[in-house]
Amino acid sequence: MAKQLFLGDEAIAQAALDAGLSGVYAYPGTPSTEITEYIQKSKQAAAGNVHREWATNEKTAMEAAIGMSYAGKRAMVCMKHVGLNVAADPFMNVAITGANGGLVIVVADDPSMHSSQDEQDSRYFGKFAFIPIFEPSNQQEAYDMTYEAFDYSEKYMIPVMIRITTRLAHSRSGVETQTVKPQKEIKLHANKKQFILLPALARKYYNELLAKQAPMEADSENSKYNKIIEGKDKSLGIIASGIGYNYLMENFVGTDCPYPVLKINQYPLPVKMITRLVDECDAVLVLEEGYPLIEEQLRGLLNRGGNIKGRLDGTINRVGELGPNMVGAALGMEQVEGSPIPEIVAPRPPALCVACPHIDSYLALNEAMAEHGEGKVFADIGCYTLGALPPYNAIYSTVDMGASITMAKGASDAGLRPTVAVIGDSTFTHSGITSLLDCIWEKTPVTVMILDNSTTGMTGGQDSHALGKIESICLGLGVEKEHFHIIKPLKNKHEENVEIIKKELAYEGVSVIVPTRECIQTLNRRMRSKTKK
Amino acid sequence: MKIDIILAGVGGQGILSIASIIGYAAVKKGLYLKQAEVHGMSQRGGDVQSNFRLADYPIASDLIPKGKADLIISVEPMEALRYLPWLSKNGMLITNDQPFINISNYPEESKLKAELNKLPHKVVINADQIAKDLGSARSANMVILGAASPFIDMEFSALENAVSEVFAGKGEDVVNVNLACLRAGREFAEKNK
Numbered sequence: 001m002a003k004q005l006f007l008g009d010e011a012i013a014q015a016a017l018d019a020g021l022s023g024v025y026a027y028p029g030t031p032s033t034e035i036t037e038y039i040q041k042s043k044q045a046a047a048g049n050v051h052r053e054w055a056t057n058e059k060t061a062m063e064a065a066i067g068m069s070y071a072g073k074r075a076m077v078c079m080k081h082v083g084l085n086v087a088a089d090p091f092m093n094v095a096i097t098g099a100n101g102g103l104v105i106v107v108a109d110d111p112s113m114h115s116s117q118d119e120q121d122s123r124y125f126g127k128f129a130f131i132p133i134f135e136p137s138n139q140q141e142a143y144d145m146t147y148e149a150f151d152y153s154e155k156y157m158i159p160v161m162i163r164i165t166t167r168l169a170h171s172r173s174g175v176e177t178q179t180v181k182p183q184k185e186i187k188l189h190a191n192k193k194q195f196i197l198l199p200a201l202a203r204k205y206y207n208e209l210l211a212k213q214a215p216m217e218a219d220s221e222n223s224k225y226n227k228i229i230e231g232k233d234k235s236l237g238i239i240a241s242g243i244g245y246n247y248l249m250e251n252f253v254g255t256d257c258p259y260p261v262l263k264i265n266q267y268p269l270p271v272k273m274i275t276r277l278v279d280e281c282d283a284v285l286v287l288e289e290g291y292p293l294i295e296e297q298l299r300g301l302l303n304r305g306g307n308i309k310g311r312l313d314g315t316i317n318r319v320g321e322l323g324p325n326m327v328g329a330a331l332g333m334e335q336v337e338g339s340p341i342p343e344i345v346a347p348r349p350p351a352l353c354v355a356c357p358h359i360d361s362y363l364a365l366n367e368a369m370a371e372h373g374e375g376k377v378f379a380d381i382g383c384y385t386l387g388a389l390p391p392y393n394a395i396y397s398t399v400d401m402g403a404s405i406t407m408a409k410g411a412s413d414a415g416l417r418p419t420v421a422v423i424g425d426s427t428f429t430h431s432g433i434t435s436l437l438d439c440i441w442e443k444t445p446v447t448v449m450i451l452d453n454s455t456t457g458m459t460g461g462q463d464s465h466a467l468g469k470i471e472s473i474c475l476g477l478g479v480e481k482e483h484f485h486i487i488k489p490l491k492n493k494h495e496e497n498v499e500i501i502k503k504e505l506a507y508e509g510v511s512v513i514v515p516t517r518e519c520i521q522t523l524n525r526r527m528r529s530k531t532k533k
Numbered sequence: 534m535k536i537d538i539i540l541a542g543v544g545g546q547g548i549l550s551i552a553s554i555i556g557y558a559a560v561k562k563g564l565y566l567k568q569a570e571v572h573g574m575s576q577r578g579g580d581v582q583s584n585f586r587l588a589d590y591p592i593a594s595d596l597i598p599k600g601k602a603d604l605i606i607s608v609e610p611m612e613a614l615r616y617l618p619w620l621s622k623n624g625m626l627i628t629n630d631q632p633f634i635n636i637s638n639y640p641e642e643s644k645l646k647a648e649l650n651k652l653p654h655k656v657v658i659n660a661d662q663i664a665k666d667l668g669s670a671r672s673a674n675m676v677i678l679g680a681a682s683p684f685i686d687m688e689f690s691a692l693e694n695a696v697s698e699v700f701a702g703k704g705e706d707v708v709n710v711n712l713a714c715l716r717a718g719r720e721f722a723e724k725n726k
Contacts, residue, residue, distance in 0.1 A: 005560055007570075030573030115573030171569040171584075171595040174560065243595070250594035324598040336600035338620040342648045344640035345614050348543065350579035351635060383577065459573070 003174030008164055009034035011139045011175045012078075012106055015146035017044050019102070020181040022073035023051030025061035027430060028459035029080030030115040031169035032108035036078055037462075048183060054456075056465045057401070057430040058083035062090040062105070069094075069103040069159075070195055072187035074150050078106040081122050086401065086431065088125070093197060094159050095129035096205045100189045102150030103159040105131075108169045111290050111321035115166075115458075117381070117398065119319070121290035126161040126267065130209050132216050133161045133267040134225070135242040139173040141265060145225065147178055156212050165289050167321060168243055217268045225265035228273060233258040236331075237281030239274065239294060241265070244287035247327040269294065278306065285330060286310035289322050351386060357517035358384045360489035360497075361451050362392045364515075365420070367494075368501035369394075372418060378411070380404040380432070382424040383457040383519075395422060402431025408446045409439050418505040421448045425466035426456040433473060436510070440478040445508045447501070450474075451489075453519035461522040474512050483507060489515040534564075535588035536686055537597045539616045541607040543633045544576040548608055550699075551678045552583050558687060558695040559587050569595040578635050580612055606681045608660070608674060609633045610645055626652055627681040627722070629660040629673060656680050656722045663717050669710040679718025683726065689719065 006014060013035045016024065026036040039045045039052045051068070055061035058079045068075035077087070084091060084107050091105065107122040126133040134149055136142040142164065149160040193201060220226055231237075238257070240248045241264040248257065262277045264270065278284055278298070286295040286308065295310035309315040315330045316322070325335050352359050361384075369377065379385060379395035380403060387394040397407055404421035412419040423432050428450050439446050450470055456462040466473070474484055483504060487497045497515070504511035538555070542548040552568055559566045569584040584597045599618050605626045607613030613628035620626065628649070632639065649657055660676035675696065682692055696715055700708045 003560070005556060005566070034572070114571070167569060167595050170572050171567055172556070173567045173592075173595075174565065246593045246595065248593075250598060253593065323596050324594045328598070335598075336621075337618045338600050338602070338622070338624065339617045341617055342614050344644045344648060345611055346636055346638045346640060348578075348580040348612075348636055350544065350577040353545075353577060386577065458577075 003176055005172050006139055006143070006175045007034055007170060007172050008136075008139050008142045008168035009108070009170070010038045011143040012146045012162060012164070013038035013042070014175075014177060015143040016074075016076045016104065016150075017042060017048075017050065018178055018180045019147045019150045020074050020183045021050055021076055021150075022101070022183045023065065023068045024076045024078065025051070025055050025065045026078040027055050027057050027061055027083060028456050028462045029058075029083050029108075030459055031110060031166040032078045032080045032083070032106065033459045033462070034169070035106060044180070054463055054465070058087040059090060062087040062094070065103060065105075066090060066094050066097075069099045069101040070189070072101045073184045074102040076104045076106060079108070080116065081107055081109040081120050082116060082118065082400065083107075084122055084125055091125070092129050095131050096197060096202055096209055097195045098157040098205065098209070099153050099159050100157065100187075100194070101184055102153040104146065104149045104153060104162060105159050106146075106162045106164070109163065109165045109290055111165055117400070119290070121293060122161065122163050123267065123290065123293050126163065127293070130213060131159050131161055132156075133163050135163045135265050135267070136168065137243050137245045137263070137265060138168070139171070139175050141225065142168060143175045143177065145265070156216065158209070158212060163242070165243065165321065167289075213268060217271065220266050220268055220270040221272050223266040223270070226270050226273060227263050228277065229257070229261040229263065231256070231258050231260040234260065234281045236283050236285055237262070237277040238285045238287065239264060239277065240287040241294060242289045244289050244322055244327070247322050247324045248287055250324040251328040251331060251333055264294070269297070274298070283307035283309060285315065287316070287322065287327055287330075349389060351389065352383065353520050355520045356383070357453055357489045357515065357519070358387065358451055360491060360494065360517075361449065361515040362387045362394045364489070364494055364497040364501060365422070365449065366392065366394050367498045368505060369420070372505070376411075376416060376418060377420045377422060378404040378408040380421075380423040380427045382427050384422060384424055384451050387422070400431075401427050402435050405432050405435035405446070405448055406438060408448070409435070409444045412444050412446050417445065419446050420505070421446060423448065423450055424457070425450060425452040425454065425470060426464035428470070429464065429466040429473075433477065436474070436479075436512075437477050439510045443509050445510075447504050447507075447511045447513065450512060450514045452514050452516040455519045455522045457519045457521065461519060461525065470514055479510055479512050483509065483511040485512070486514045486516050489517050534686055535586070535590075536604065537602045538585040538587075538604045538606055539597065539602045539619050540583040540585055541605060541612040541616055542581060542609050543612060543635070544579050544581045546608045546633065547674055548581065548583055551606060551674050552585050554678060554692060554695045554699055555585065555587070555685065557699055558691040561695070562687070562691065564589055565592050567592045567595050580615060582616060604681060604684055606677060608677055610649060610657070611640060614648055624654065625684045626655040627677060627684070628655070628657055629677055630657045631659060631661040656726055658718065658721050658725075660718065663721070664714050667710060667713045667717060669714065672711050672714040675711045675714035676718035679715040679720075680722040682715070682719045683722050
């Protein structure tokens with residue numbers, strides 16, 4: 001069969017469809033977004049009526065996927081690494097209930113923080129939950145491992161984590177696909193109490209989960225994805241997990257790596273294979289994309305385990321993603337470089353688009369806040385985070401989805417006046433509603449600006465669950481009608497908008513102001529597709 | 534055979550359409566390919582690049598090592614310079630000479646020119662003007678690809694076919710103007726390399 005050109009994300013999506021997926025659940029987040037988008041555009045998914053709508057957040061996505069697995073069908077839930085924090089509660093507990101229909105949890109990490117607020121390594125979460133992790137090193141493995149992950153999940157009745165990173169998620173390569181399997185029929189678990197985590201039952205299931213570890217480790221020893229590649233020079237052995245393996249091999253194009261290599265793509269870790277490599281070699285170099293998870297375990301707390309090189313001893317940078325030069329240098333190979341970047345080359349940070357509605361919102365907010373000094377505007381995750389940069393310098397916090405409102409509340413509780421929260425429409429429904437309810441419950445003096453551009457902008461314009469609902473949500477929660485305003489963020493409304501914001505800043509209670517104008521990107525796209533038709 | 538290309542530009546300038554044409558041609562020829570792209574925050578007007586790798590053997594890394602790129606193909610002159618550490622000694626730089634200025638500290642034109650002039654192997658082209666003259670300002674990308682084509686180890690007809698196929702859905706006029714841009718870029722490079 002001819003190879004198809006797939007992003008790593010797309011390879012995972014196609015593999016899930018071919019494996020008989022009945023539903024994908026996700027909230028957009030770079031670098032995971034394209035998995036769900038691919039399924040949404042897929043004719044195969046439409047023909048099979050595969051569930052493919054966006055969820056409100058990663059937690060609701062995870063729970064719905066668990067529900068589909070409960071019903072006996074194959075489900076996949078996709079998120080970026082920080083999305084797993086949001087979904088951590090159902091994630092940790094579904095490891096204990098186990099899966100019924102195949103349940104695959106795809107987490108895309110972002111080492112070097114290309115588009116994220118941290119570079120946490122989701123393999124720790126997988127280990128924490130005692131579930132198997134598949135970590136493909138290339139697009140073909142991303143396809144094959146996802147295709148097999150559903151069977152593996154059903155074999156052990158356990159959720160399987162697929163862990164990828166930005167570089168694989170967003171890199172294209174040729175992929176061969178496999179036979180399309182039919183979707184599963186509804187079939188409930190034989191034990192009708194399997195999903196009831198009452199303490200007495202949970203204790204039993206937790207022991208069952210722990211009992212699965214030994215056979216899963218034995219599988220890892222025999223997995224085709226974990227292998228030792230022999231090498232004559234035993235002065236060094238190399239453990240390369242995930243895409244770390246590619247950067248190693250890049251340094252030996254046209255020749256063989258002289259050192260023994262253990263390629264790891266499936267967890268729990270194959271301890272026997274690791275033992276063999278460590279025993280055979282004078283020193284061990286660990287190459288892993290992300291945190292030093294394998295390296296840390298090899299060293300142990302006392303660090304008496306011999307000559308181990310990696311991120312913890314500085315052989316490899318402690319932070320950031322790996323690259324071919326970093327790995328070459330760690331092997332002591334000479335690295336050539338082209339000419340240096342000329343000094344005149346200026347950084348070009350991302351910026352709000354020309355004619356973006358957030359620009360007018362920030363200009364109005366900045367003018368209204370001028371008399372109150374710095375440090376009083378709390379923001380959130382989205383395009384409007386770029387308001388932190390010049391020329392706006394408008395915001396002072398960006399921590400996690402929804403934190404703007406609750407951080408403004410805490411600062412207000414502390415006595416800071418006025419405090420303002422800036423949050424997007426999609427982020428508001430993702431995690432801001434409960435924060436607002438806290439403010440309303442206590443009548444906390446905060447001014448909440450919900451920047452409504454009718455989309456999830458930063459990730460490319462996905463549907464926002466807030467669409468047409470912000471007013472009814474806010475009033476339903478208990479925002480007072482006279483302190484709820486929808487404004488138009490436009491130049492010719494500037495003075496009027498500044499006045500409204502100023503008035504509400506002075507109010508000792510909860511105010512909500514909703515600057516409402518469509519994202520310029522989605523607007524342009526809509527106009528283009530209109531003219532085409 | 535291998536070709537490693539850094540594609541450079543500013544988010545929104547559409548460097549990925551260049552990649553998709555070469556990629557289409559490469560897949561048709563049964564070559565191995567890896568193409569690492571930038572999605573997410575940087576796409577909002579920031580600097581973006583794509584590592585594009587072609588070979589007749591399986592490719593290991595999605596990223597091109599420093600000093601190993603055969604070509605830098607850039608739709609913006611300052612962005613072309615950002616990736617010089619990746620360009621090999623005999624590597625070729627092909628760039629549009631029309632700046633995209635969305636930052637306040639963009640370098641002076643004369644200094645930018647002086648830096649480009651220092652490079653031994655280059656094609657600097659006003660792709661915007663050529664595309665505009667041919668009736669499609671939006672097709673400057675194809676002019677740039679045409680200018681890079683003499684340095685890509687592939688028959689020109691394979692790229693022409695790829696343009697025809699990739700733009701087929703947009704109608705004959707779009708195909709023709711993009712082909713004209715591709716050929717004009719190639720002609721310029723042949724004369725000015």
